[in-house]
Amino acid sequence: MPVTDEAIEKIKAMIVSGELGPGARLPREADLAVRLGLSRSSLREAVKALSLIRVLDVRQGDGTYVTSLQPGLLLDALSFVVDFHQDASVPHFLQVRRILEPEATAMAATAMTDAEIAELRAVLDGLPADADVAELVANDLEFHRKIAAGAGNPVLCSLLEGLSGPTARARVWRGLAQEGAVERTREQHAAILEAIETRSPDLARSWAMVHVAGVEAWLRTTLGSAHSR
Template sequence: MAVTDTAIDRIKDMIISGELAPGDRLPKEADLAERLGLSRNSLREAVRALALINVLDVRQGDGTYVTSLEPHLLLDALSFVVDFHRDDTVLQFFEVRRILEPAATAMAATTMSDVDVEDLRKILDSLPEDPSVEQLVANDLEFHHRIAAGSGNAVLCSLIESLSGPTARARIWRGLTQEGALGKTREQHVAIYEAVANRRPEVARAWATVHVAGVEEWLRQAL
């Protein structure tokens, strides 16, 4: 394992130094192994590991390439790890959401285009008057996704997206058991939208905090 770690570090150094740029093809396996002073087996293991976390893209019959290294690709591995969360850690995910989402919402209030703000309104309007819990949660996830993307920060957006899975089940549970959950969600979404549409970042931040903290506090009491 230590030899494989060394191989990973050496390929990583080539990327960080700019010797290998996004989209570049790696040298042939034999040449690269000799150049790095590694066995071909160690190099293959390193390539497999880096492909799993989307740093490298192995194309059968073509070669191995450095990916685009875009945040959404690199943070996919985080989403994979998050999927293994235990129920007793879901509150911790909400605590992280409460830190990240208000910041993203404040940023969205200053960076979202008018077209994107209008699309946000359409998402709110697309929710039926008497939706099912599944429709409500799907609408909620799409609403928050658009705001995260609207922050203009791809890393922040990817981090928030990775938290969607562990918290979605709690959202459904709340919708099924808490009286007035639909009305609260709809009301707070409208308040967040209006703050974003009116370009009021601190108001948007405050409403996003209230929104996430409300679900968190309900879950804390329910548990």
């Protein structure tokens, strides 16, 4: 095992065991290196790597701390990784979203408060009939973000947030390439909202599946046509 990976594993073990909890300050670099049997350079590289994925927080002049380790914070790295994937791999992310989002929508149909549903209605009503592609995508992202948050599972919400990068680009392409995208999006969002308002999880799940699968099917066809040229 490369020495940096070994250092990462040893710090991880300290956190998993509870020796270093959320918010805890790591021992001085020199002391920790001796204790773990590592060189200071490999320890430094490990700390740098763990800070990039939000496990550690390096504070200049103060020390290095374990972060809160909250799911939303740790899963921020997912969107960073996702953004590096090429457009040809976007359908794979949409496929994962098609698996997760219908269930999140079904959960939201039973978990969202009346006030949260009213906010969701306001998002839908806030989309103008003459919306351009940028407005459509922003409104779509906010609509789905509120549903994911309303499902009541922060891990699921963070996963869906992380997947929004490539799927947002897919929605842009769809809006540019297809006429009536605004009206179709509004109709499908209205159906999802009605299912949530009537506390109908099975119906909410079905409409969310139709909505995401439509984007996925269109994108696969578009990419297939591009590759056949």
